[in-house]
Amino acid sequence: MKKIVPGVIVVLVLLLVSIPLEAQEMIIRYYILPIEEIGNARGPKYLKWRFGTGTLDVQWSCKDFGLTNQMLCAVNAEQVDHDVLLAQTDIVKIPANLDNNVTTGALSATREALEDLGIPGNWINTSHTYRDVVRFVAGLFFFAQRHHALHGQEIKPSGLNLNNTWSDLSSAWRQNLRTTADTFEYNYSNVTGSTTMRIILKSLGDQWGNTPIEFGFTTL
Amino acid sequence: MALPATDTFTNSDGTSLTSHDSSWTHNTPAAFDIQTNAVAANANAGQDYAAHWNADAFDNDQYAKGDIPAISSTKYIGLSVRVAASTDDFYAFTSDSGDASYLFKHVSGSYTQLSSSGSTFSVSDAIRLEANGTTITPYINGSTTGTPGAQTDSSHSSGSAGIAGFDDTTTSRLDNWEGGNLDVQISVNTLTLASSTPALTVSVETGALVVVNALTLSSSASTLSVSPGAVSVAVNTLTLTSSTVTLLDVAVDQTITANTLTLTSSAETLTVTPGSVTVITASLTLVSTAQTLLGVAVDQTVTASALTLSVSSESLTVIPGAISITVNALTLVSSTGTLTVAVSMTIAVNTLTLSSSVPVLTVIPGAISVIVNSLTLTSSAITLIGIAVDQSITANSLTLVSSAETLTVVPGAIAVTVSALTLVSSAETLTIVSGVAVTLGTLTLTSSVPSLVVIPGSISVTVNVLTLTSSAVTLTVLGGLSVTLNTLTLTSSAETLTPVPGSVSVVTTTLTIASSAETLLSVAVDHVVVVNALTLVSSAEGLTVIPGSVSVVVTDLTLISSAETLTVSPGAISITANTLTLISSATGLSVLSGITVSLSSLTLTGNAETLIVVPGAISIAVNTLTLIGSAEGLSVVPGAITVSVTTLTLTSSVQGLAAVPGSVLVLTGSLTLASSVSSLTVVTTGAQIVTLQTLVLTSSAVNMIFGALVIVAFDLHIKRQISLDMNIIRTVSFDMEVG
Numbered sequence: 001m002k003k004i005v006p007g008v009i010v011v012l013v014l015l016l017v018s019i020p021l022e023a024q025e026m027i028i029r030y031y032i033l034p035i036e037e038i039g040n041a042r043g044p045k046y047l048k049w050r051f052g053t054g055t056l057d058v059q060w061s062c063k064d065f066g067l068t069n070q071m072l073c074a075v076n077a078e079q080v081d082h083d084v085l086l087a088q089t090d091i092v093k094i095p096a097n098l099d100n101n102v103t104t105g106a107l108s109a110t111r112e113a114l115e116d117l118g119i120p121g122n123w124i125n126t127s128h129t130y131r132d133v134v135r136f137v138a139g140l141f142f143f144a145q146r147h148h149a150l151h152g153q154e155i156k157p158s159g160l161n162l163n164n165t166w167s168d169l170s171s172a173w174r175q176n177l178r179t180t181a182d183t184f185e186y187n188y189s190n191v192t193g194s195t196t197m198r199i200i201l202k203s204l205g206d207q208w209g210n211t212p213i214e215f216g217f218t219t220l
Numbered sequence: 221m222a223l224p225a226t227d228t229f230t231n232s233d234g235t236s237l238t239s240h241d242s243s244w245t246h247n248t249p250a251a252f253d254i255q256t257n258a259v260a261a262n263a264n265a266g267q268d269y270a271a272h273w274n275a276d277a278f279d280n281d282q283y284a285k286g287d288i289p290a291i292s293s294t295k296y297i298g299l300s301v302r303v304a305a306s307t308d309d310f311y312a313f314t315s316d317s318g319d320a321s322y323l324f325k326h327v328s329g330s331y332t333q334l335s336s337s338g339s340t341f342s343v344s345d346a347i348r349l350e351a352n353g354t355t356i357t358p359y360i361n362g363s364t365t366g367t368p369g370a371q372t373d374s375s376h377s378s379g380s381a382g383i384a385g386f387d388d389t390t391t392s393r394l395d396n397w398e399g400g401n402l403d404v405q406i407s408v409n410t411l412t413l414a415s416s417t418p419a420l421t422v423s424v425e426t427g428a429l430v431v432v433n434a435l436t437l438s439s440s441a442s443t444l445s446v447s448p449g450a451v452s453v454a455v456n457t458l459t460l461t462s463s464t465v466t467l468l469d470v471a472v473d474q475t476i477t478a479n480t481l482t483l484t485s486s487a488e489t490l491t492v493t494p495g496s497v498t499v500i501t502a503s504l505t506l507v508s509t510a511q512t513l514l515g516v517a518v519d520q521t522v523t524a525s526a527l528t529l530s531v532s533s534e535s536l537t538v539i540p541g542a543i544s545i546t547v548n549a550l551t552l553v554s555s556t557g558t559l560t561v562a563v564s565m566t567i568a569v570n571t572l573t574l575s576s577s578v579p580v581l582t583v584i585p586g587a588i589s590v591i592v593n594s595l596t597l598t599s600s601a602i603t604l605i606g607i608a609v610d611q612s613i614t615a616n617s618l619t620l621v622s623s624a625e626t627l628t629v630v631p632g633a634i635a636v637t638v639s640a641l642t643l644v645s646s647a648e649t650l651t652i653v654s655g656v657a658v659t660l661g662t663l664t665l666t667s668s669v670p671s672l673v674v675i676p677g678s679i680s681v682t683v684n685v686l687t688l689t690s691s692a693v694t695l696t697v698l699g700g701l702s703v704t705l706n707t708l709t710l711t712s713s714a715e716t717l718t719p720v721p722g723s724v725s726v727v728t729t730t731l732t733i734a735s736s737a738e739t740l741l742s743v744a745v746d747h748v749v750v751v752n753a754l755t756l757v758s759s760a761e762g763l764t765v766i767p768g769s770v771s772v773v774v775t776d777l778t779l780i781s782s783a784e785t786l787t788v789s790p791g792a793i794s795i796t797a798n799t800l801t802l803i804s805s806a807t808g809l810s811v812l813s814g815i816t817v818s819l820s821s822l823t824l825t826g827n828a829e830t831l832i833v834v835p836g837a838i839s840i841a842v843n844t845l846t847l848i849g850s851a852e853g854l855s856v857v858p859g860a861i862t863v864s865v866t867t868l869t870l871t872s873s874v875q876g877l878a879a880v881p882g883s884v885l886v887l888t889g890s891l892t893l894a895s896s897v898s899s900l901t902v903v904t905t906g907a908q909i910v911t912l913q914t915l916v917l918t919s920s921a922v923n924m925i926f927g928a929l930v931i932v933a934f935d936l937h938i939k940r941q942i943s944l945d946m947n948i949i950r951t952v953s954f955d956m957e958v959g
Contacts, residue, residue, distance in 0.1 A: 040267065043333045050322050062335070212372040215371070
């Protein structure tokens with residue numbers, strides 16, 4: 001028996017050593033992260049970037065929400081790194097499998113997570129997949145990026161919510177939105193004074209259409 | 221200056237970039253200078269800087285590239301695209317030697333990193349940054365490997381190419397900079413524009429190539445527009461399925477090659493604007509309404525192996541110019557299809573079928589040749605060809621099968637050659653104006669009121685076989701014409717072949733008039749009518765020869781119906797009929813003076829048939845003359861007339877042989893009066909000689925009345941009591957029986 005014990009120990013040691021040596025599977029997951037501002041530089045909170053404080057050194061690609069301090073990020077990382085992000089409370093986490101439908105149990109939380117960020121979410125139902133959700137969010141963020149670059153403002157005033165209507169916007173703000181939409185050749189002919197921002201932003205996000213969205217290491 | 225712009229930064233160290241070349245603009249003041257004949261950042265304000273090339277306007281889709289001759293730690297150098305004219309807005313790709321490379325953007329001076337970092341630049345690296353639509357792509361040595369990769373971002377849509385960097389340095393430099401527009405090379409395996417108002421607009425400069433293997437524009441108002449320039453559009457399969465789709469609005473100097481082009485919806489338009497445009501379509505089908513296939517202007521070549529216009533209102537319109545259209549098979553199957561071809565064009569159509577109502581093949585005057593191997597018009601109201609002067613139309617087979625079809629040839633030096641022409645419907649008209657030669661191998665007019673009308677002029681109409689089978693068919697040939705008919709058959713009533721006076725020659729090998737009320741020939745002066753076989757089978761048929769130097773030669777003349785009349789008016793007219801048979805009652809053969817009527821066999825079988833010979837230099841030679849019916853009469857009017865009857869038989873009552881006084885010689889080899897009240901009456905007392913080989917009076921009340929007449933009867937049999945008042949000069953055998 002004494003001769004057997006060292007052998008078992010050796011095997012266990014080898015097993016323990018071998019676990020960290022194996023390359024873990026890389027998983028791409030999508031998150032909506034807060035933007036970290038350092039001076040006049042912006043990058044994703046928690047993730048390592050040029051001027052940032054985040055230490056999570058992973059492969060990432062983010063689409064900012066224009067002047068709004070949120071980003072839609074694709075993160076290509078091992079599960080252990082995703083776990084760091086999944087533990088954060090100020091992050092919207094999208095399930096890894098984008099082609100799953102939104103479940104009944106997750107429906108309310110998904111809607112609320114988006115609406116809390118000023119992103120229309122009430123349109124989501126269980127017939128939609130998470131890919132539908134992420135592509136809509138990206139489409140809306142791209143509109144917000146152009147709007148920020150052209151007019152230096154968010155897509156809606158901070159004091160308004162999604163239930164506010166087109167007529168609640170100032171005339172100048174409405175004109176800025178129209179100008180931005182024109183650069184994309186988007187259609188806004190159905191917008192009236194009583195159209196809510198929820199409907200307007202949903203339409204603007206949808207009109208990105210089927211254009212591929214490049215994240216460097218993946219395409220959505 | 222012309223793009224691409226380049227700079228090798230050859231200048232003294234420390235020279236500001238804008239001093240080195242005013243084509244550069246610093247987006248932040250004095251951020252770059254020349255170092256070791258390259259460019260380096262020379263400011264350290266805690267941010268990245270950009271400068272851009274201002275001497276050219278860049279397309280939205282652009283690139284910047286350069287080489288890295290030196291790189292050091294914490295000193296960043298790189299490229300920028302879509303740099304704003306004056307504000308701090310751009311995309312950039314920079315690196316140092318110890319940290320990483322970064323892809324980022326500035327929006328109103330605010331830095332946003334687009335992705336995690338990439339590998340650092342190394343000395344001699346060739347770096348490149350592209351902005352194409354909303355895709356920003358960095359490259360190191362031609363590859364995205366080791367870079368952040370292509371990123372979608374929409375903040376900046378336009379600007380100029382330039383450089384970027386950070387910190388004041390001489391050790392991180394960029395050289396051999398170049399900025400320009402991305403080449404437009406669109407290669408699309410399958411392109412589908414499925415929603416409303418999508419537009420694929422390609423605005424390209426010279427040298428662009430658009431290749432679309434399969435292009436489907438399925439929605440309304442889909443548009444593929446290619447702006448002018450030396451543009452090639454190659455579409456293997458192009459399908460337009462929706463209404464109001466405009467396929468190609470292609471301007472000058474362009475070539476469009478469509479192996480298969482199908483326009484399936486209404487109002488589709490393939491429009492080629494004037495210029496040296498070549499449209500090559502292996503198979504072109506227009507299946508919808510209101511399609512306009514080609515509006516092709518001058519100096520263009522359109523080649524369509526198979527062209528089918530199947531819907532109404534389809535039009536193939538070729539605007540005047542030096543255009544050649546070659547269509548192997550052209551089919552217009554719908555109503556109101558129009559194939560309109562203007563001047564100076566050659567149209568070769570191997571098979572042209574116009575099958576619907578109102579398709580029109582219209583050729584406007586000019587030096588046009590229309591060659592149709594097989595042309596078929598199957599519908600009503602088809603106007604085949606309105607062809608004007610200096611045109612040549614050759615149709616090997618031409619069939620007009622519907623009503624109101626018209627082949628109209630307007631005056632001019634036009635030659636129309638139709639191997640087989642068939643008019644089978646009513647109201648068909650083949651109208652040929654003067655100065656035209658019409659050659660018809662076979663002409664068949666089968667319906668009522670089809671007409672072949674030839675208007676005066678130097679026109680030759682040659683018809684090998686002409687058949688008029690319907691009523692009211694008129695073949696009218698005016699003066700100065702030559703009509704040659706090998707076989708002419710008029711089978712219906714009221715058919716008329718009327719040559720109007722003039723130097724007209726009508727030659728008919730076989731002429732048959734089978735219906736009633738047919739007027740076979742009205743021939744005026746100076747005409748020659750040759751009829752090898754003439755048969756009048758119906759009542760009221762007439763062969764009328766108007767006075768003049770007309771010769772009517774009839775080898776076989778048969779009048780089998782009542783009321784048939786063969787009338788030859790005075791003049792130098794010769795009528796030769798080997799066999800003349802008048803079968804019906806009231807049939808008359810009237811021969812006027814100055815005419816020679818030669819009848820080998822003359823039979824009058826009906827009642828009231830009359831052979832009347834009017835005085836004049838007329839000779840009537842009848843080998844066999846038989847009067848079978850009652851009231852038949854052989855009347856010989858006085859004058860220098862000789863009636864020679866080898867055998868004369870009067871079989872019916874009231875038959876009379878009357879010779880009017882004068883120098884009339886009646887020679888009768890055999891005279892038989894078989895019926896009662898038969899009369900053999902010689903009225904005159906002149907030098908008339910009646911020679912009777914055999915005279916038999918078998919009936920009562922037969923009278924022989926002679927004036928100063930010489931009767932020579934070799935056998936005279938009087939079988940009943942008769943009243944005889946004669947001067948019998950000689951009888952060889954006189955056997956009188958008195959009852």
